[in-house]
Amino acid sequence: MFESILITIATAATPLLIAAMGELVVERSGVLNLGVEGMMIMGAVTGFAVAAMTGSVWLGVFAAILVGAAFALLFGFLALTLVTNQVATGLALTLFGLGLSGMLGESFVGQPGVKLGAIDIPMLSDLPFVGRLIFGQDPLFYVSILLTIGVAYFLFSTRAGLMLRAVGDNHVSAHAQGINVIGIRYLAVIFGGACAGLAGAYLSIVYTPQWVENMTAGRGWIALALVVFASWRPWRIVAGAYLFGGVTIGQLHAQALGVGVPSQLLSSLPYLATIVVLVLISRNRRLTMMNTPASLGRSFVPDR
Amino acid sequence: MRIELVKRPQHSALFSALSPFIALVLTLIAGAVMFSMMGKNPVEALYYFFIDPLRETWSLHELAVKAAPLILIAVGLAICYLSNNWNIGAEGQFIIGAIAGSALPVMFPDFQSPIVLPLMLMMGIIGGAAYAAIPAWLKVRFNTNEILTSLMLVYVAQLFLDWMVRGPWRNPEGFNFPETRNFHSFAILPEIWPASGRAHWGFIFAILAALALWFVLSRTLKGFEVKVIGQSPRAGRFAGFSRSRMVIFAFLVSGGLAGLAGISEVSGAIGQLRTTISPGYGFAAIIVAFLGRLNPLGIIAAGLILALSYLGGEAAQISIGVTDKVARSFQGMLLFFVLACDTLIHYRIRITRPVRASAPEVQSHV
Numbered sequence: 001m002f003e004s005i006l007i008t009i010a011t012a013a014t015p016l017l018i019a020a021m022g023e024l025v026v027e028r029s030g031v032l033n034l035g036v037e038g039m040m041i042m043g044a045v046t047g048f049a050v051a052a053m054t055g056s057v058w059l060g061v062f063a064a065i066l067v068g069a070a071f072a073l074l075f076g077f078l079a080l081t082l083v084t085n086q087v088a089t090g091l092a093l094t095l096f097g098l099g100l101s102g103m104l105g106e107s108f109v110g111q112p113g114v115k116l117g118a119i120d121i122p123m124l125s126d127l128p129f130v131g132r133l134i135f136g137q138d139p140l141f142y143v144s145i146l147l148t149i150g151v152a153y154f155l156f157s158t159r160a161g162l163m164l165r166a167v168g169d170n171h172v173s174a175h176a177q178g179i180n181v182i183g184i185r186y187l188a189v190i191f192g193g194a195c196a197g198l199a200g201a202y203l204s205i206v207y208t209p210q211w212v213e214n215m216t217a218g219r220g221w222i223a224l225a226l227v228v229f230a231s232w233r234p235w236r237i238v239a240g241a242y243l244f245g246g247v248t249i250g251q252l253h254a255q256a257l258g259v260g261v262p263s264q265l266l267s268s269l270p271y272l273a274t275i276v277v278l279v280l281i282s283r284n285r286r287l288t289m290m291n292t293p294a295s296l297g298r299s300f301v302p303d304r
Numbered sequence: 305m306r307i308e309l310v311k312r313p314q315h316s317a318l319f320s321a322l323s324p325f326i327a328l329v330l331t332l333i334a335g336a337v338m339f340s341m342m343g344k345n346p347v348e349a350l351y352y353f354f355i356d357p358l359r360e361t362w363s364l365h366e367l368a369v370k371a372a373p374l375i376l377i378a379v380g381l382a383i384c385y386l387s388n389n390w391n392i393g394a395e396g397q398f399i400i401g402a403i404a405g406s407a408l409p410v411m412f413p414d415f416q417s418p419i420v421l422p423l424m425l426m427m428g429i430i431g432g433a434a435y436a437a438i439p440a441w442l443k444v445r446f447n448t449n450e451i452l453t454s455l456m457l458v459y460v461a462q463l464f465l466d467w468m469v470r471g472p473w474r475n476p477e478g479f480n481f482p483e484t485r486n487f488h489s490f491a492i493l494p495e496i497w498p499a500s501g502r503a504h505w506g507f508i509f510a511i512l513a514a515l516a517l518w519f520v521l522s523r524t525l526k527g528f529e530v531k532v533i534g535q536s537p538r539a540g541r542f543a544g545f546s547r548s549r550m551v552i553f554a555f556l557v558s559g560g561l562a563g564l565a566g567i568s569e570v571s572g573a574i575g576q577l578r579t580t581i582s583p584g585y586g587f588a589a590i591i592v593a594f595l596g597r598l599n600p601l602g603i604i605a606a607g608l609i610l611a612l613s614y615l616g617g618e619a620a621q622i623s624i625g626v627t628d629k630v631a632r633s634f635q636g637m638l639l640f641f642v643l644a645c646d647t648l649i650h651y652r653i654r655i656t657r658p659v660r661a662s663a664p665e666v667q668s669h670v
Contacts, residue, residue: 034451038636074640078640078643078644081307081309082307082309082643082644082647083309083647083651084643084644084646084647085643087390087451088590088594088639088643089640089643091392091590091639092591092636092639092640092643093636093640095587095590095591095632095635095636095639096633096636096637096639096640097636098632098636099629099631099632099633099634099635099636100632100633100636102627102629102632103627103629103630103632103633106627106629217459218455218456218459221452221455221456224452225449225452225456228449228452262467262471264463264464264466264467265463265467267463268459268460268463268464271456271457271459271460272456272460274452274456275442275448275452275453275456275457278442278448278449278452278453279442279446279448282446282447282448282449283446283447283448285447288447301309301311301651
C-alpha cells in the first residue's frame with residue numbers, strides 16, 4: 001500500500017520535475033519564459049496524437065519534444081531577437097498554446113490512448129519494498145533523474161554552464177567578455193521548451209493516457225513556482241516536485257476515502273500550497289535577491 | 305541573413321499608431337493560412353469570422369455583450385501593467401465578483417426592491433477588489449511574485465464557484481442541475497435597448513470606466529504616478545511616490561473592475577450562477593489591454609475586436625463547420641503579432657547579410 005502510494009507520487013512529480021528543470025536552465029540564462037503551460041499543453045496534445053496515430057509511444061514522446069522546442073523558438077524569436085517584453089510574450093505563448101491545443105485535439109477527445117508502461121527489470125524489481133520503487137518505474141522517471149544529474153553537472157561543473165550563468169547574472173559583462181549572449185539564451189530557451197514538451201507528453205502518455213482539453217491544469221505554472229521555490233538549484237527542484245506530487249496524490253486519496261471535506265477544497269490544495277510555499281520562500285528579501293539570476297527578465301540588445 | 309535592431313533616437317509616433325493595425329493584418333494573413341491548411345476556403349472563412357457577425361442588429365448587440373467584460377477588465381489591467389504590476393488573475397477576480405454580487409438574489413430571493421441591483425454591483429466590485437488584494441498584499445508584505453499567486457487564485461476561484469453551485473447555492477427546484485436559482489427581476493441588469501437585442505448596461509459601465517481611467521491616466525497626478533513608477537521605479541522614489549501603495553492601488557482598481565465585469569455578466573447576460581460563467585474573459589482581456597496599447601480609449605476598440613473573434617468563432621462553427629476553438633488560437637496569435645509590432649516603435653529593424661570572410665576586421669568582434 002505505502003509502496004504503491006510512493007510510486008504514484010513519483011508519477012505526479014515527474015512531469016513537474018521535468019518542466020521545472022527546463023525552466024531552471026532558461027531562467028539561469030536570464031530569460032523568464034512564462035509560456036511553460038502553453039508549451040506543455042502542446043507537448044501533451046502532440047504526444048497523444050502522434051502516439052495514437054502511429055501506435056508508437058516513443059514517436060509520440062519525440063514529437064512532443066520537437067513541438068515544445070519549436071514553440072520555445074517562437075518565444076525566443078520575439079523575446080530575444082525582437083526584444084519584446086518577456087512576461088507578456090510568455091503569456092502570449094501560454095494563451096496561444098492553450099487555444100491551439102484545444103483546436104488540434106478536438107478530434108482526439110474521448111479516444112483511447114497508448115500508454116507507456118512501467119519497465120520491469122527481472123530479479124531487481126522483485127526486491128522487497130525498494131524493488132518496484134527504484135527498478136520498476138516508467139522509463140521517463142529515469143529520464144527525469146538523469147536530467148537532474150545532467151543539469152546540475154552542466155551548470156556547476158562545465159565551462160559552458162559557467163558561461164550560461166554569467167549571461168544570466170550580468171549580460172553586459174558577459175557580452176564584453178566575448179560570450180554570445182543571445183546565442184546562449186536561444187539554446188537555453190529551446191532546451192526549456194523541449195523539457196516542457198516532454199513533461200506534457202508524460203501527462204498524456206504515462207500519467208493519464210488520454211487527451212482532455214486544458215489537461216495540464218496549471219502544472220506549467222506550478223513548475224514556474226517550483227523554480228522560485230528551489231532558489232534556482234537543480235536538486236531542490238526534485239524536493240519541491242516530490243512535495244507537490246505528495247500533495248496532489250494525498251488530496252486524491254483523501255477524495256477517494258470520502259473525508260468530510262468538499263472535493264473542490266481538496267482539489268485546490270496544490271494551488272494553495274503553491275501560494276504558501278512562495279510566500280515562505282520569498283519573505284526573506286535578501287536571500288531571494290542573492291539567489292535570483294540578476295539579469296532575469298531583462299532584454300539584451302548588443303550595442304554595435 | 306540576420307536581424308539587427310537599431311535603437312531609434314525617439315520613439316516613432318507613426319508606428320505607435322500603426323502597430324496594432326499591422327498586427328491585425330498579420331493575424332488575418334496567418335488566419336487565412338491556417339484555414340487553408342484546414343482545407344477551408346480562407347476568404348469565405350474570414351468572411352464568416354469577421355464580417356458576417358456585423359451584418360445584423362441582434363449580433364451587434366451580442367458584440368456589446370461580449371465586449372463589456374473584456375473592456376472592463378482590460379482597462380483595469382492597463383493600470384496594473386503600466387505601473388509594472390503583473391496581475392494575470394483577472395479571471396479569478398471576475399468569478400469572485402460574480403459570486404459576491406450574486407449572494408443577495410440567491411440567498412435572499414424574497415428581498416425584492418430596486419435597491420437590490422445597486423447593492424449587487426457594489427458587492428461585486430468589493431468582492432473582486434478583495435480577491436485582487438490577496439496577491440497585492442502578498443507582494444507588498446512578503447515580496448511574493450504576483451504573477452504566480454494571482455494565477456493560482458484563478459484555479460481556486462473556479463473550484464470555489466464549482467462547489468458553491470453544486471453545494472450550498474444549488475437551486476432547490478432545479479432538478480439537481482449545478483446552477484443557482486434564477487435571479488428575480490430586480491436583480492437583472494436592464495438591457496440598453498430591449499426592442500432590438502440583448503446588450504445590457506454592462507457595456508455602458510465599460511465605456512464609462514474606460515473614459516474615467518483615460519482621464520485619470522492622461523490628466524491627473526495619479527496617472528502620472530502610475531506611469532513614472534512603471535517606467536522608472538527609481539525616479540518614482542525620488543518623486544516621493546510609494547511603490548507599495550501603487551501595488552495596492554493598481555490591484556484594487558483592476559480587481560474591482562473585474563468584479564464589476566463578473567457581476568454584470570451574471571446579472572446581465574446569464575441570469576444565474578453556473579459552473580462556468582466565463583469563456584476566458586479574464587485572459588482574453590490581457591490581449592485586449594496590449595492590443596489597445598494600454599490606453600483606455602484604444603482598449604474600447606480592442607475589446608470590440610476580441611469580442612468579434614468570440615462571435616466569429618461561433619458563426620464559423622455554424623456556417624463552415626470549423627471548431628469554435630479556432631477563436632482562441634486567433635486571440636493568442638494576435639497577442640504575438642501585437643508584441644512583435646511594438647518593437648517597431650522603439651527600434652528600426654535592419655536585415656543584414658552575413659559578413660564575408662574577406663573582411664576579417666569586421667568579423668572579429670561579432
